[in-house]
Amino acid sequence: MSKRIPYGQNYYPPVPTGFTKWKRISKFWQFFRFMIINLKMLRMVRKH
Amino acid sequence: MQRLLILGAGISGHTAALHAWKKLKGTHEVMVVSPNKNWNWIPSNIWVGVGFMEPKQVTFDLEKVYYKEGIHYRQAKALEIYPEGNSEHKKPCVLIEYTSEGRRGQQEFVEYDYLINSTGPKLNFNATPGLGPEHHSYSVCTYGHADETWKALQILINEMRHGQKKRIVIGTGHGTCTCQGAAFEYLFNVEYILKKEGVRHMAELYWISNEAELGDFGMGGMHIKMGGYVTHSKIFTESLYAERGIKWITQAAVKEVRDKELTYEDLDGVMHELDFDFAMLLPPFSGVGLTAKNKAGADITSELFAANGFMKVDGDYTPKEYDNWSPEDWPKSYKHPKYDNVYAIGIAFAPPHSISKPMKSKSGTPIFPTPPRTGMPSGVMAREIAFNICDRMLGNPEKATRTASMAKMGAACIASAGAGVLDGTAVSMTVYPIVPDFETFEETGRDLNFTTGEIGLAGHWIKHLLHHGFIYKAKAKPFWRLIPE
Numbered sequence: 001m002s003k004r005i006p007y008g009q010n011y012y013p014p015v016p017t018g019f020t021k022w023k024r025i026s027k028f029w030q031f032f033r034f035m036i037i038n039l040k041m042l043r044m045v046r047k048h
Numbered sequence: 049m050q051r052l053l054i055l056g057a058g059i060s061g062h063t064a065a066l067h068a069w070k071k072l073k074g075t076h077e078v079m080v081v082s083p084n085k086n087w088n089w090i091p092s093n094i095w096v097g098v099g100f101m102e103p104k105q106v107t108f109d110l111e112k113v114y115y116k117e118g119i120h121y122r123q124a125k126a127l128e129i130y131p132e133g134n135s136e137h138k139k140p141c142v143l144i145e146y147t148s149e150g151r152r153g154q155q156e157f158v159e160y161d162y163l164i165n166s167t168g169p170k171l172n173f174n175a176t177p178g179l180g181p182e183h184h185s186y187s188v189c190t191y192g193h194a195d196e197t198w199k200a201l202q203i204l205i206n207e208m209r210h211g212q213k214k215r216i217v218i219g220t221g222h223g224t225c226t227c228q229g230a231a232f233e234y235l236f237n238v239e240y241i242l243k244k245e246g247v248r249h250m251a252e253l254y255w256i257s258n259e260a261e262l263g264d265f266g267m268g269g270m271h272i273k274m275g276g277y278v279t280h281s282k283i284f285t286e287s288l289y290a291e292r293g294i295k296w297i298t299q300a301a302v303k304e305v306r307d308k309e310l311t312y313e314d315l316d317g318v319m320h321e322l323d324f325d326f327a328m329l330l331p332p333f334s335g336v337g338l339t340a341k342n343k344a345g346a347d348i349t350s351e352l353f354a355a356n357g358f359m360k361v362d363g364d365y366t367p368k369e370y371d372n373w374s375p376e377d378w379p380k381s382y383k384h385p386k387y388d389n390v391y392a393i394g395i396a397f398a399p400p401h402s403i404s405k406p407m408k409s410k411s412g413t414p415i416f417p418t419p420p421r422t423g424m425p426s427g428v429m430a431r432e433i434a435f436n437i438c439d440r441m442l443g444n445p446e447k448a449t450r451t452a453s454m455a456k457m458g459a460a461c462i463a464s465a466g467a468g469v470l471d472g473t474a475v476s477m478t479v480y481p482i483v484p485d486f487e488t489f490e491e492t493g494r495d496l497n498f499t500t501g502e503i504g505l506a507g508h509w510i511k512h513l514l515h516h517g518f519i520y521k522a523k524a525k526p527f528w529r530l531i532p533e
């Protein structure tokens with residue numbers, strides 16, 4: 001993350017905590033998300 | 049025997065050709081006219097632009113596939129449509145010009161019974177002075193552009209290694225650009241590669257775009273449920289930019305690109321200068337410039353095409369204020385209102401209006417994204433319209449009632465944010481419907497059960513899988529039809 005400058009552009013948005021960032025590339029957690037996202041996409045495909 | 053003529057072998061035209069051929073089972077002819085002998089999986093051009101893939105990994109020889117399948121192919125570009133025929137041809141026909149070695153420049157009329165225009169966009173770099181790879185900015189819209197861009201980026205990385213600080217600007221190169229998603233992907237892939245190369249601290253990264261807010265993506269953004277809130281994509285997108293240390297400029301129309309400097313106008317009509325060392329800026333899209341004539345030889349281009357060059361179909365093109373837009377404005381059958389054997393799909397059809405709210409600067413410059421027509425809707429339209437045409441060709445017109453309105457269709461999209469098999473990420477999004485429907489979904493215009501988004505490594509794996517899956521499908525290998533559009 002870049003240094004947050006008070007009242008600057010990057011001061012206000014939420015930024016992920018270390019745990020969130022770790023989850024984003026944790027192989028175990030992401031394997032589970034891989035299944036879920038694929039199911040969501042298949043559900044979308046089946047809508048048409 | 050009747051002929052279905054398909055102009056353009058991109059994502060939509062090629063999908064239509066394969067489905068039509070399969071359904072017609074050789075009883076009628078399918079012919080494709082397209083100028084480039086290579087088929088390109090365009091979404092992976094982003095990875096060519098950061099050296100993760102080579103052009104040959106995102107392309108294959110189209111002619112071989114068509115030969116194997118028995119689809120007729122002309123390596124040529126369409127020039128003019130004669131929907132009523134002409135003095136030499138009783139049947140409707142299209143004037144084409146060959147681009148293949150040996151026949152380059154030769155012209156020929158090709159007759160048709162049914163026509164699909166799937167010629168995609170013209171990359172209209174000329175709309176902004178100095179824009180594009182022939183001038184002062186780079187592009188990733190074609191695999192050739194992306195390859196050139198990667199070469200330039202490598203030089204830049206080398207200079208950063210030698211201690212030079214650089215400013216990189218990525219985004220849209222005109223006030224009416226679409227396809228923000230592609231520029232977004234390139235931005236985050238560049239950020240990732242700079243980190244990998246150990247030079248991230250030497251680069252100042254800027255996003256510049258015509259979106260009202262980050263996360264608009266030409267579809268007014270989207271709301272998703274997360275952490276107990278219904279939150280707009282602006283919040284998540286800003287979060288990603290803040291996390292990765294990227295500065296952003298929105299509501300900007302790039303007016304001119306010069307050597308290492310650009311001028312953009314904001315909504316107040318104020319002009320700003322921004323200097324850079326490397327810029328990848330998307331061009332606006334227009335139709336490819338097809339013209340049309342009637343039987344008597346009179347020009348009817350404006351009957352077939354809208355002013356932006358895209359083909360008019362069954363949408364409601366009456367000019368309306370944003371508040372009066374309706375999902376019903378969007379085309380359903382993609383059939384031309386007068387010539388009912390002429391269809392346009394993918395990027396080639398004229399949208400009735402944008403999806404994002406139109407905005408103009410005080411001096412009247414339009415600054416808002418035109419509507420995206422991404423891979424999935426292009427493929428779905430292609431399949432449905434091909435099936436309708438086949439039913440008509442096979443003598444079952446009563447079955448030709450399939451529709452593919454973008455206001456009734458969802459899309460799944462994976463936006464790469466760094467291509468690493470073990471540390472890459474991508475944003476995985478599903479959105480339903482693509483065109484918000486505030487009559488059915490009053491609060492956000494979208495079905496929150498089907499509109500989702502998250503970022504993670506899984507997205508990158510899926511993007512990789514889609515790359516191989518769609519190229520497999522486009523090669524018409526065994527069981528290709530099991531892979532959805």
Ligand SMILES: Cc1cc2nc3c(=O)[nH]c(=O)nc-3n(C[C@H](O)[C@H](O)[C@H](O)COP(=O)(O)OP(=O)(O)OC[C@H]3O[C@@H](n4cnc5c(N)ncnc54)[C@H](O)[C@@H]3O)c2cc1C
Binds near residue numbers: 055056084091424463
């Ligand atoms: C860099 C980039 C990344 C993208 N990433 C994604 C993504 O991740 N996911 C996604 O869903 N979408 C993505 N898109 C959008 C996606 O590529 C388009 O939605 C899709 O290509 C549209 O398909 P199409 O068939 O309408 O047009 P195209 O795929 O552009 O095909 C048009 C075809 O027509 C041919 N043609 C042009 N002129 C003529 C003529 N005069 N006569 C005959 N043929 C002609 C062209 O050679 C081409 O073969 C991306 C786009 C870009 C530029």
